[in-house]
Amino acid sequence: MNRRALAFAGASAAAVGAAAAWWFTDSAPYPYAQRRLLDLPLPFLTNRRLDALLAIRPGERVLEIGPGTGLQALHVAGQLGDDGRLDIIDIQDQMLDHVMSRARAAGITTITAAKADARELPFPDATFDAAYLVTVLGEIPNQAAVVRELRRVLKPAGRLVVGEFLDRHYVPIVDLLGYGNEAGLELSGRLGPPLAYFARLRPDRSPA
Ligand SMILES: C[S@@+](CC[C@H](N)C(=O)[O-])C[C@H]1O[C@@H](n2cnc3c(N)ncnc32)[C@H](O)[C@@H]1O
Numbered sequence: 218m219n220r221r222a223l224a225f226a227g228a229s230a231a232a233v234g235a236a237a238a239w240w241f242t243d244s245a246p247y248p249y250a251q252r253r254l255l256d257l258p259l260p261f262l263t264n265r266r267l268d269a270l271l272a273i274r275p276g277e278r279v280l281e282i283g284p285g286t287g288l289q290a291l292h293v294a295g296q297l298g299d300d301g302r303l304d305i306i307d308i309q310d311q312m313l314d315h316v317m318s319r320a321r322a323a324g325i326t327t328i329t330a331a332k333a334d335a336r337e338l339p340f341p342d343a344t345f346d347a348a349y350l351v352t353v354l355g356e357i358p359n360q361a362a363v364v365r366e367l368r369r370v371l372k373p374a375g376r377l378v379v380g381e382f383l384d385r386h387y388v389p390i391v392d393l394l395g396y397g398n399e400a401g402l403e404l405s406g407r408l409g410p411p412l413a414y415f416a417r418l419r420p421d422r423s424p425a
Pocket of ligand 1: 286
């Protein structure tokens with residue numbers, strides 16, 4: 218191989234290495250420019266399965282982290298009745314604006330949006346009857362801190378539902394259960410195959 222070919226091979230290997238490093242380690246939030254993909258339901262992570270584990274009752278106060286374009290938020294808000302409330306928090310204003318504009322168009326008035334980071338939730342302890350996040354946890358560095366914060370804002374008999382899908386930010390259920398264990402949450406239900414699962418966690422010693 219001549220020197221030019223060697224240099225080309227070296228540069229190509231470096232580029233592939235950099236791309237691989239980005240793929241496995243990048244934790245930037247999902248780009249708003251690619252929002253149309255978020256409107257497509259994910260295989261196995263259906264709203265029907267989310268409903269089965271979340272078991273919303275009218276009048277409850279519920280939190281969603283990272284609603285994206287509102288695939289789950291608009292569906293859940295519709296179950297809360299006039300006295301219920303869904304708080305959505307996201308680190309990107311554009312996602313929140315998008316959901317609120319869809320909610321207005323659908324006549325849904327029970328969603329409240331706030332820009333916040335899931336590692337530092339702007340809510341007092343024991344605020345929520347339920348919380349959920351779908352394909353979000355793996356995007357956030359320090360997932361243990363997110364689960365701890367969610368435990369803090371859940372009422373003692375509250376429930377947390379986490380949806381995870383095999384993409385580059387996938388969080389295996391064993392990792393999730395470890396974070397839950399540290400935070401005082403235990404598994405109380407699970408749906409879907411391991412690579413596209415919903416898991417429900419409840420505070421330890423809460424009524425089942
Ligand atoms: C892949 S999208 C998922 C959207 C939606 N849950 C769905 O399943 O279609 C991830 C969302 O999490 C948000 N997000 C990422 N990091 C966050 C953080 N640290 N705190 C709050 N939201 C965050 C992103 O802005 C984005 O809206």
